[in-house]
Amino acid sequence: FQDQHMTRSMHIVCPHCVAVNRLPAGRVSEAPKCGKCGRPVFTSHPVELNQTSFHKHISRSDIPVVVDFWAPWCGPCKMMAPSFEESAAVLEPRVRLAKLNTENEQAIAAQYAIRSIPTLVIFENGQEVARQPGAMMGPDIVRWVEANI
Numbered sequence: 001f002q003d004q005h006m007t008r009s010m011h012i013v014c015p016h017c018v019a020v021n022r023l024p025a026g027r028v029s030e031a032p033k034c035g036k037c038g039r040p041v042f043t044s045h046p047v048e049l050n051q052t053s054f055h056k057h058i059s060r061s062d063i064p065v066v067v068d069f070w071a072p073w074c075g076p077c078k079m080m081a082p083s084f085e086e087s088a089a090v091l092e093p094r095v096r097l098a099k100l101n102t103e104n105e106q107a108i109a110a111q112y113a114i115r116s117i118p119t120l121v122i123f124e125n126g127q128e129v130a131r132q133p134g135a136m137m138g139p140d141i142v143r144w145v146e147a148n149i
Contacts, residue, residue, distance in 0.1 A: 076135035
């Protein structure tokens with residue numbers, strides 16, 4: 001009798017080549033490599049998203065994806081960036097952290113009605129489940145994510 005958790009599979013999008021990987025759920029924390037490009041599926045760093053990778057990450061990942069909607073000219077965004085980076089190392093592989101530059105991807109920012117930046121949004125199965133406008137520091141990001149997934 002095998003543990004059902006070990007035999008269930010999860011889909012995780014590669015942060016490098018955007019291939020969808022099917023991984024045994026019980027082995028996600030064992031530093032899996034992408035079946036297509038061979039690079040690590042988890043890097044302990046936020047993934048930079050664009051038009052193509054954004055939709056694939058939020059709709060094809062079986063783990064929650066936390067997107068930081070930011071812009072290069074935004075002071076609070078720059079202040080929050082190191083804390084967001086550190087949070088990726090704490091939350092992976094349970095959660096994928098990602099960044100979307102709203103200057104480069106204005107259509108996505110408009111689609112999700114991003115009115116202020118930074119704004120953090122948690123997506124699960126392609127759906128928004130939580131939103132937090134404004135900069136957060138350090139452990140507050142991890143606490144907010146864990147409280148909402």
